[in-house]
Amino acid sequence: MCLAVPVKIVSIDGDEAETEIAGVRRRVSIFLTPEAKLGDYVLLHTGYAIGVIDEAEAEETLKLLEEIASLSEVH
């Protein structure tokens, strides 16, 4: 129930935004994330964006995960 998926904002119209993930488009409410901008990834939960994904942090985590993956290749 606390499932939330990252979707990309492709247009904004007041409290609502058109979002896209893997070619699927959906209109969502950005009432809870007024700071969301065009091009941002937001976490979508039951029709509402509940948080904006921090791209720098996402890249940092990806890097960390790649490091872990490369370590396991060595062993």
Next chain:
Amino acid sequence: MEFCGGHTHAILRYGIRQLVPKTVEMKSGPGCPVCVTATADLDKAIALAQLPDVIITTFGDMIRVPGSYSSLQQTKAEGADVRIVYSTIDAVEIAKANPEKSVVFIGIGFETTAPTIAASILKAQQEKIENFHVLSLNKLTPPVMKALLDSGEVKLDGIVCPGHVSVIIGSHPYEFIPKNYGVACVISGFEPLDILLCIDKLVEQIESVEPKVEIAYPRGVKPEGNKKAWQLMENVFEIDEANWRGIGIVPQSGLKVRGKYERFDADKAFSVSLKPPRESKGCRCGDVIRGAATPLECKLFRKLCTPESPVGPCMVSSEGACAAYYQYGTPEGLQGF
């Protein structure tokens, strides 16, 4: 213990229990809103569905959970108007389209979902949709963690804190856990590597005997959480006790609709008389929710209780521990747990 049912499913789905050393034992916690809804509250939702001119709107999993005497699904089959919605936005739209009926949304969920329910009440107020009501069964995460730790029934060294609850509440509300109970807390994302990273951080904290709250999901979670969502929740709801399946009444762990929005409160708008709740015989969902038993210890699991014919909510919900064990484990493969 992973609090969140989403984590339980990811852990079983990706075989994380087999990947981590045997010294790390993972326990499923109460983080499944459908599972922790008390039978008495479900009975109330069913009774509301049986009222004339009422449309019940609910998230999908709820309709199959057996109550004491019926389920929402059975009540629907008997003629009640019960509709599954994806979002509270859809529930408000149904109210708008059916002004002659009363529309009740069954408000289950933790802090992740509660702001969206608060938003629906606000929208109904702004648009003067007087026939929209919420049966608020929302629950709060940190108070029930406190209740589990206070009971001492399950000895925990660390908690995998729920990622999407924390998007809303941030990391501060967990700080009493390392401080007062010496239990490590790490907020985790839901990808398998996120969870491994979280377990690594928990083990590090436990080994160094320096319990604290860490965020291993910084792309989604800020220490302060989502303030707008938090404010909205505080505006519409006030904190109250809540009845949890398997745990009982937990103080300050629920949300009720504030007086200023009482015309949207289903508890105020309708009065239903209920027979005393009756639990399914032999079902150990309550023990599973507290982490006191695994689904394998339930005699009904895989025999009388299956996803096609569930006895308890932990087998119904897509986040329930029993559903996860059923879906991703073989009896042989799970014996080691």
